Amino acid sequence: DDFSCAKATADEARNHPDITVRTHTVVESVEGDALLRRLTCRDTETGETKTYDAGKDTFGVFVFAGYEPATELIRGIAELDSKGYVITDASMKTSCDGLYAAGDVRIKPLRQCITAAGDGALAATELERYALQMQKKTGIHPLRPAVAEPEESAAERASSQLFQPEIVRQLQTVFARMERGLELRLYLDDSAKSDELASYMDELARLTDKIQVVRVQAEEVAAEDKRPCVRVFCGGKPVGIAFHGVPGGHEFTSFVLGLYNAAGPGQALDESLRQRLLDWDTPCHLRIFVSLSCTLCPELVTAAQRLATLNPRITTDVYDLNLYPSLREAYQVMSVPCFLINEDGPHFGKKTAAQLLDLMEAART
Ligand SMILES: Cc1cc2nc3c(=O)[nH]c(=O)nc-3n(C[C@H](O)[C@H](O)[C@H](O)COP(=O)(O)OP(=O)(O)OC[C@H]3O[C@@H](n4cnc5c(N)ncnc54)[C@H](O)[C@@H]3O)c2cc1C
Incomplete structure (x- = not known):
């Protein structure tokens, strides 16, 4: 009402x-x-x-179907209410000794970030108190693993102007695992975004000798659609990964994972999926439209790039949609992530590598 x-x-x-x-x-x-x-x-x-x-115009529908707490994990261990929410006392303790719950999974009047964080702080403090009591009672003390301070790398010492030290450390871990060197070919124009992409990629390359940046001269390429663009090559051959725009925001991690997958050994893949992927024998081009603030987009991008790096017939071009509004019109993109399989689509929503392969197979038949 x-x-x-x-x-x-x-x-x-x-x-x-x-x-x-x-x-x-x-x-x-x-x-x-x-x-x-x-x-x-x-x-x-x-x-x-x-x-x-709406005539020739369109509109959006925001579907809100309610909440379903993901509490199966503790069903039968701690008490839940009829809707599946965890019952706790004021100190976040559940009906099971030593088990505390915090955030949206609890029965509570206001489900917001700030109340979830408050619950978390309280639960952690209470849990620490409980653990201390149990140590006194049982005489059992956990062995604390020795934490080795990571050695500062040469690149870190040089410090990065664009990346925080913690990010540099994580990048170094990824770069250290990469088996092969990569070449990032940049297709630029005279826009500020092109300058941004170039400095971003230069900075990445500065952190490792496994990445080289090459600026492709305009006259060398007749028509590279949607600049700025970075294409990844390995041993002089394209690995099937390209990003149009600057892979920042939530796309930074997927871009780095793409590099790791291209350079090998890459993320582990289920053996049956790997076999299906190796058996894929027709050209497949995936166009993926993302926004850098979307938290669902990276999963799709990472999945598509994983497929591309394992099968040379599969290629992916990822576009920062905010940079190319004409694509939004041309492909009637209502929301991101959105993608086309050999121009079939648009398809929407995040997908795992297996789901993407299913859709590719369906689009082929
Ligand atoms: C559309 C929408 C808009 C909102 N807007 C706001 C807002 O503007 N301001 C605000 O303060 N709050 C907002 N909220 C509420 C806010 O998002 C939540 O209150 C808050 O995220 C709760 O934090 P949490 O850590 O308890 O749960 P979550 O943020 O839901 O985190 C739980 C995590 O646990 C993971 N998980 C679940 N099961 C398992 C498992 N078995 N193993 C491992 N991991 C598991 C989930 O994948 C998830 O990442 C909004 C919520 C929605 C849905």
Whole structure:
């Protein structure tokens, strides 16, 4: 019948000239072609249905189906309520001694980051107290593993202007595992983004001798779509990975993982999946549209790049969609991650390597 949030918040929506609030209303259906065009809703009091027709325009639907706490792990160990939320006392202790719960999994009136963090602090402190008591009671003390201070590498000593020392340390770990050297070929124009990409890649290369950066002269390439772009090569051959834009934000990790997968040995892959991938025998080009702030995009990008680095017939081009609005129009991208398989699609949502391969097989038949 009405909003269940704070009245002041609800009033902002209610009084906004561009927002129409429909209470006691349910969505019956949405229809369209590649994009949503019509929505039919029903008034639950009068039974009357109304259709909103967007014509050639489109609209979005935000689906909120509620919450389901992922507490199967402790079912039968600690007490849960009928909806699966963990029952705790004020110190975050569950019904099982030594087991504490914090955050959204608990029964609580407000599920927000700040309350989850507060729960976590309390649970950790209480757990420490409990552990100390148990050590006194049992006389058993855990052996603390000796933590070796990582040696400062030459590149770290040189310090990075772009990356925090902790990131440099993690990058060094990845670079140390890489079996082969890589070449990052840059396709630039005279935009500020091109300068940004070049300095970003130069900085990566400065941290390791396994990465070389090469600027490809404009006249050497007739038409490299969507610049700036970085393509990864190994031993003079493309490894099937390209990023259009600057792989920062959440795409930084997937880009580095892509390099690791290209240089070998790469991330472990289930043996049956590896075999399916090696058996793949037709050219497949994956175009992936991402936004750097999307937390779902990196999983898809990493999966696609893993496939590409293991089978030369598979290639991936990743695009920072915010940089190329024309792609949004051309491919009717409603949300990210979005991808095309040999121009078939658009497909949406994060995918694992196995799910992506399933879709590639379906698109081929
Ligand atoms: C759409 C939306 C918008 C929101 N907006 C805001 C906002 O603006 N401000 C705000 O403060 N809060 C907001 N929240 C709420 C906020 O996100 C949560 O309260 C907060 O993230 C809870 O933190 P948590 O650590 O308890 O749980 P989560 O952040 O959900 O973390 C739980 C983690 O455990 C992992 N996990 C689950 N099962 C297992 C397992 N068996 N093994 C290993 N890992 C496992 C999950 O993958 C997940 O990463 C929003 C929530 C949603 C859904």
